[in-house]
Amino acid sequence: MEHFYGVLVNTGTVLLGSLVGLLLHRGIPEKLTDGIMKVLGLCTIAIALPGILKGQNQLIMIISLVLGTALGTLIDIDGKLNSVGDKLSEKLNKGSKKHGGNIAEGFVTASLLFCIGAMTIVGSINAGVSSDNEMLYTKALLDLISSTMLSASLGIGVLFSAIFVFTFQGGLVCLGMWLGSFLSEFAINEIICAGSVMILAIGINLISTLKLKVADMLPALLFIPILCLFFN
Numbered sequence: 001m002e003h004f005y006g007v008l009v010n011t012g013t014v015l016l017g018s019l020v021g022l023l024l025h026r027g028i029p030e031k032l033t034d035g036i037m038k039v040l041g042l043c044t045i046a047i048a049l050p051g052i053l054k055g056q057n058q059l060i061m062i063i064s065l066v067l068g069t070a071l072g073t074l075i076d077i078d079g080k081l082n083s084v085g086d087k088l089s090e091k092l093n094k095g096s097k098k099h100g101g102n103i104a105e106g107f108v109t110a111s112l113l114f115c116i117g118a119m120t121i122v123g124s125i126n127a128g129v130s131s132d133n134e135m136l137y138t139k140a141l142l143d144l145i146s147s148t149m150l151s152a153s154l155g156i157g158v159l160f161s162a163i164f165v166f167t168f169q170g171g172l173v174c175l176g177m178w179l180g181s182f183l184s185e186f187a188i189n190e191i192i193c194a195g196s197v198m199i200l201a202i203g204i205n206l207i208s209t210l211k212l213k214v215a216d217m218l219p220a221l222l223f224i225p226i227l228c229l230f231f232n
Contacts, residue, residue: 119135
């Protein structure tokens with residue numbers, strides 16, 4: 001059970017932050033939330049850059065992202081995630097924008113922001129391998145702030161992202177428990193690198209009208225351990 005303490009805390013902070021953001025929504029001027037979201041996007045980009053530099057082989061990053069995006073596009077992961085958000089939207093006042101923001105957009109944006117990145121991957125694997133939850137606790141504090149601002153801007157969809165946070169991070173912890181020490185430091189660094197490219201794309205989505213389908217890039221993380229066996 002101790003392997004999952006960090007996941008539970010992180011899920012709780014996303015729920016708490018989302019609720020606080022929804023309560024504060026009416027009292028926060030749109031200009032303020034828009035400005036903070038732009039800054040949050042820039043901070044997201046800044047967070048991504050050190051992770052990208054961890055990559056030791058650019059070919060692994062390029063090949064994994066190309067193959068992963070091709071597979072993700074064929075499966076239409078982004079469309080399916082948006083479909084989940086749309087179904088939630090239909091159940092809550094038949095797709096109305098109560099509490100502000102589009103539910104699908106809030107769900108997808110928050111789920112990806114909270115789950116794809118160096119801290120999520122390494123923190124969850126550390127928790128699975130050695131019950132070390134320190135990195136996930138740090139991430140939980142950051143997500144408390146992010147979820148508050150996101151839900152104030154994008155609405156109730158951010159609240160439902162807690163389900164994805166629990167499922168995704170819990171799955172990574174289970175993977176870490178199973179893999180143990182078999183996942184090399186080289187493979188972990190390459191996963192961080194590709195994941196950070198996705199975080200960079202999320203930051204771009206937050207500060208611009210350009211909307212990159214980051215969810216379709218997710219399968220890249222599956223190709224990296226295989227590629228590392230050939231390039232190590």
